Amino acid sequence: MLDGRAVFVTHGSTRLGGGLAAALGELGAAVTTSADGFADRAAAGAAFALAPAIDLVVHVCVDDAALVPQQLADTDPAAWDARGEALLRDAIFTLQAAHSRFAPTGTGRIVLVAPTSGFTGAGGFVPVSTAIEGVRALGKSAARQWGPHGITVNAVLVPPALVAPELVAATTFEAPPAVGRPPELRDDVAATIAHFASSTSGGITGATVIVDGGSVMAP
Amino acid sequence: MTETLAGRCIIVTGAGDGVGRGVALACAAAGAHVIVGTRHENGHAVVGEIDARGGRAAWTQCDVTDEATIVAAVDLALERAGALHAIVHNATSNRSSEPHRLEDVDRALWDEHAAVSLRGAYHCARAGFEALRETQGTLILMTSPAGMEGTVGLPLYGAVKGALRGFAKSLAREWAPHGMPVNIISPLALSPAMGRAIEQDPGVGERLARRVPMGRVGDPEHDVGPAVVYLASADAHFVTGQTLAVDGGHFMNL
Numbered sequence: 430m431l432d433g434r435a436v437f438v439t440h441g442s443t444r445l446g447g448g449l450a451a452a453l454g455e456l457g458a459a460v461t462t463s464a465d466g467f468a469d470r471a472a473a474g475a476a477f478a479l480a481p482a483i484d485l486v487v488h489v490c491v492d493d494a495a496l497v498p499q500q501l502a503d504t505d506p507a508a509w510d511a512r513g514e515a516l517l518r519d520a521i522f523t524l525q526a527a528h529s530r531f532a533p534t535g536t537g538r539i540v541l542v543a544p545t546s547g548f549t550g551a552g553g554f555v556p557v558s559t560a561i562e563g564v565r566a567l568g569k570s571a572a573r574q575w576g577p578h579g580i581t582v583n584a585v586l587v588p589p590a591l592v593a594p595e596l597v598a599a600t601t602f603e604a605p606p607a608v609g610r611p612p613e614l615r616d617d618v619a620a621t622i623a624h625f626a627s628s629t630s631g632g633i634t635g636a637t638v639i640v641d642g643g644s645v646m647a648p
Numbered sequence: 649m650t651e652t653l654a655g656r657c658i659i660v661t662g663a664g665d666g667v668g669r670g671v672a673l674a675c676a677a678a679g680a681h682v683i684v685g686t687r688h689e690n691g692h693a694v695v696g697e698i699d700a701r702g703g704r705a706a707w708t709q710c711d712v713t714d715e716a717t718i719v720a721a722v723d724l725a726l727e728r729a730g731a732l733h734a735i736v737h738n739a740t741s742n743r744s745s746e747p748h749r750l751e752d753v754d755r756a757l758w759d760e761h762a763a764v765s766l767r768g769a770y771h772c773a774r775a776g777f778e779a780l781r782e783t784q785g786t787l788i789l790m791t792s793p794a795g796m797e798g799t800v801g802l803p804l805y806g807a808v809k810g811a812l813r814g815f816a817k818s819l820a821r822e823w824a825p826h827g828m829p830v831n832i833i834s835p836l837a838l839s840p841a842m843g844r845a846i847e848q849d850p851g852v853g854e855r856l857a858r859r860v861p862m863g864r865v866g867d868p869e870h871d872v873g874p875a876v877v878y879l880a881s882a883d884a885h886f887v888t889g890q891t892l893a894v895d896g897g898h899f900m901n902l
């Protein structure tokens with residue numbers, strides 16, 4: 430599906446990021462990864478510079494360290510920042526680095542990947558939920574600003590089970606998947622992401638696709 | 649207005665003008681004791697207006713980026729009214745309506761947005777938790793269509809407004825076992841920034857009004873205020889995690 434396509438995957442050191450990088454590689458992409466989030470714009474630019482070509486940026490919006498359950502009232506300012514605001518800054522720097530690469534070429538694809546728990550809410554995970562929904566909104570604005578430059582920005586939401594076991598315990602309210610099985614990382618999630626790298630995906634931007642077998646459904 | 653909020657005490661941040669001022673006036677008119685939180689002295693004028701109408705209010709110097717000032721606001725509420733029933737976090741950065749390109753923004757502009765909207769919400773929730781738990785009180789936040797469908801002019805504003813919906817929904821689940829609702833309102837009402845824009849170019853107001861099914865931009869006190877009064881009242885105790893657009897039908901895409 431992705432033969433000849435170059436994909437950059439962020440947060441490759443996480444369970445989700447590492448899994449997606451491997452899965453996108455199995456689908457034929459040449460994959461470059463960055464291990465962790467970016468603390469500033471220069472770091473994002475430097476990481477992107479290591480990739481000779483990039484057709485698609487897959488930004489994993491969460492970090493494993495952000496997925497620690499804790500009541501907000503007990504969350505100290507350093508933890509609030511690390512699990513919440515730092516992920517939003519990371520997304521801004523990643524989007525900026527992607528824009529720098531894509532704008533001169535007049536084309537580019539960005540997919541933001543996050544667990545559905547930001548969308549549904551998850552007790553004990555307020556900072557990371559704040560970040561996920563903020564990044565998803567940021568992606569829509571980026572889609573509006575960069576659409577004229579041939580850059581699309583979409584979001585793919587995946588089940589908590591593909592992200593962190595801790596998140597599963599906080600989202601037991603979710604209905605079972607309508608299709609009777611949970612999604613496969615490669616054949617369902619990575620394949621959906623791959624569609625955004627195809628030439629026929631240019632008309633979709635600012636969208637959120639939930640790839641969880643029909644457990645969470647958007648209103 | 650009936651005294652829906654009689655005996656209840658409510659903190660409103662960013663209450664010096666615009667939507668915050670309207671919310672403070674409406675809550676006071678509904679019988680609440682209102683703690684008017686403002687960064688600047690303009691909060692005194694709002695307290696004066698409430699006093700003049702026979703309501704109860706007190707001003708507190710409140711910079712939501714500084715948790716200590718929220719703690720002080722909560723203490724003032726407990727001292728004046730003996731209990732706290734709601735916090736309305738309405739404050740946004742003064743730079744909220746400054747147009748920008750996402751590829752150009754720097755850390756400083758982001759920090760302005762995040763410090764007031766997001767860290768402010770965190771500070772309100774943390775500082776208010778114990779007092780609100782005592783009364784099964786509520787936290788009310790403010791969002792915008794920019795946070796739900798993006799915006800071509802203000803991506804950072806859209807990001808914090810979207811982020812606040814994530815915050816509200818997760819905190820609603822977290823606080824639900826305590827009987828404490830958390831909700832978020834998407835208002836469309838005349839803010840000082842919008843007022844200035846319309847003053848400079850009357851066409852702005854007309855164009856905006858044309859996009860509102862009800863044909864006009866709302867009034868902070870009389871259009872948005874009553875929705876906050878409802879959510880801050882005991883009547884709304886079973887409503888949580890919701891986004892309520894109070895905007896004449898402007899945004900219906902949820």
